[in-house]
Amino acid sequence: MRALIQRVTEASVTVDGAVIGEIGPGLLILVCAMEGDDAGKSATLAAKISKLRIFKDDAGKMNRSLADTGGAALIVSQFTLAADTSRGNRPGFSQAAKPDQGRALYQQFVQDMGALGIPTATGSFGADMAVRLTNDGPVTIWLDL
Structure with missing residues (x-):
């Protein structure tokens, strides 16, 4: 699986003029299931993201994780992360998982993040979404498992 994560002070997703998901401080996670991915990769990615120490501690150093801060995750499916x-x-997008598998793994990833105690909000798989965010830092990290 692939993910592009951005540390944010706030983020939201709008579909057809209606906000369907929003968070305050935390991470915007753009996620893509790749051909051959499975539930194990989803769980591994969720665990990695929840533990990444990319939030500032009291000394101003990136030393705290999303789990440490109590921040939330806005999780948005983005098959274009598979672009070749x-x-x-x-x-070309032939490396992206087929839509049915992609949807299942996206939903699994959302569940995996929630099971780790991370409050989650989501976009809508396959929808034309408008994503709004305020980058914090900015901190943007690419993960490819």
Whole structure:
């Protein structure tokens, strides 16, 4: 699985003019299931993200995790993280999981994050979404498992 995480002070997702998910301080997680991924990779990714020490401690150093801070996660499916731009100028997405598998793994990832005690909000799989965020730092990290 692939994820692009951004530390945020707030973030939201809007579909058809209605806000369907929003958080305060925490992480915006753009996630993509790749061909061959399974529930084990979802659990591993969730555990890794929940423990990443990318939030400031009292001394101002990145030394606290999402779990430590009590922050939330806004989780948005994003198959374009699978883009292959090695040939020409039009990205290919053949490395992304097929839609049914992608949806199942996205939902599994949301469940895995929640099971770790992380408050979650979500986008809508396959929808045309508008994502709004206020980057904190900015801190943006790419994870590829």
